[in-house]
Amino acid sequence: MAFNDLSWSPSEKKVARAAFDKALEVALGKTLAEFKKKASDAASFSDMWEIEDYLRQQRRNLEQLFDYRYSQLILVFASLIRKGYLDEKLLAGLSQDKREEISRFLAWHART
Amino acid sequence: MAFNDLSWSPSEKKVARAAFDKALEVALGKTLAEFKKKASDAASFSDMWEIEDYLRQQRRNLEQLFDYRYSQLILVFASLIRKGYLDEKLLAGLSQDKREEISRFLAWHART
Numbered sequence: 192m193a194f195n196d197l198s199w200s201p202s203e204k205k206v207a208r209a210a211f212d213k214a215l216e217v218a219l220g221k222t223l224a225e226f227k228k229k230a231s232d233a234a235s236f237s238d239m240w241e242i243e244d245y246l247r248q249q250r251r252n253l254e255q256l257f258d259y260r261y262s263q264l265i266l267v268f269a270s271l272i273r274k275g276y277l278d279e280k281l282l283a284g285l286s287q288d289k290r291e292e293i294s295r296f297l298a299w300h301a302r303t
Numbered sequence: 304m305a306f307n308d309l310s311w312s313p314s315e316k317k318v319a320r321a322a323f324d325k326a327l328e329v330a331l332g333k334t335l336a337e338f339k340k341k342a343s344d345a346a347s348f349s350d351m352w353e354i355e356d357y358l359r360q361q362r363r364n365l366e367q368l369f370d371y372r373y374s375q376l377i378l379v380f381a382s383l384i385r386k387g388y389l390d391e392k393l394l395a396g397l398s399q400d401k402r403e404e405i406s407r408f409l410a411w412h413a414r415t
Contacts, residue, residue, distance in 0.1 A: 219348060226351055230342030236331060236365070239338055243358035250352055 197289055199261050206284035210268065211259055214277040218257070221276070222249055265289060269296035309401055311373050318396035322380065323371055326389040330369070333388070334361055377401060381408035 199207065226249075229242050256274070258267055271277035272293070282290060311319065338361075341354050368386070370379055383389035384405070394402060 222348075222351065223345060226345070227342055230339055233335060233338070236334075236362075239334065239358055240362055243355055243362065246351055246355035246358070250348075250355065253348070 196262075197265070197286075197292070199264075200286075203285050203289070204261075206282065207261075207264055207268075208259075210277060210281040211257070211264075211271075213281060214271045215257055218253060218271075218274075218276045222253070265292045266296060269293045269300070272297060273300055308374075309377070309398075309404070311376075312398075315397050315401070316373075318394065319373075319376055319380075320371075322389060322393040323369070323376075323383075325393060326383045327369055330365060330383075330386075330388045334365070377404045378408060381405045381412070384409060385412055 226242070226246065229238075229245065233239055233242060256267065256270055268277060268282060272279050279293075282293065338354070338358065341350075341357065345351055345354060368379065368382055368388075380389060380394060384391050391405075394405065
């Protein structure tokens with residue numbers, strides 16, 4: 192079965208939502224910390240305009256990354272793990288086939 | 304004579320450049336301080352995206368404001384004074400007619 196065609200049980204949806212929200216919280220913490228460091232180091236106009244570009248890029252990346260559609264979640268979770276926003280252990284409540292799909296994506300990415 | 308058609312003597316150009324550079328320095332200090340305050344207060348994604356918008360707006364305003372063309376300088380100096388970036392005293396070395404033009408813009412703006 193294709194990764195975007197898996198069905199999600201109520202308990203899996205709960206696990207998925209909690210993992211997603213936790214990853215969002217981690218992403219917020221990391222992005223805020225990086226942003227605040229850059230802001231605190233800024234000393235010139237060009238530093239500020241670089242931060243403007245950085246924020247635009249972050250916004251685009253995060254909006255693309257945090258896509259809570261069940262058809263996308265396998266790929267989303269794999270990406271979140273890869274980016275260090277999600278601890279794979281939080282997905283323990285998902286079915287074996289879903290966890291295997293995620294591992295396949297991670298293994299594929301590690302190879303490329 | 305129209306404000307954008309005045310001639311600038313070498314000594315006036317020197318005064319103008321020094322005043323312009325000083326105003327740029329003041330604008331940098333104020334913008335940096337305001338930006339750093341906002342960055343330090345940021346606690347959410349939407350706070351960061353608001354700062355992105357704020358920076359874009361500042362960049363546009365400042366690029367428009369700091370226009371060192373002799374044809375524009377009278378208007379530029381009046382705007383810089385109005386924004387609190389330039390101390391009018393720094394323009395003491397300019398001819399009487401230039402200082403009067405600047406005062407006229409400021410008086411006009413104060414009325415509107």
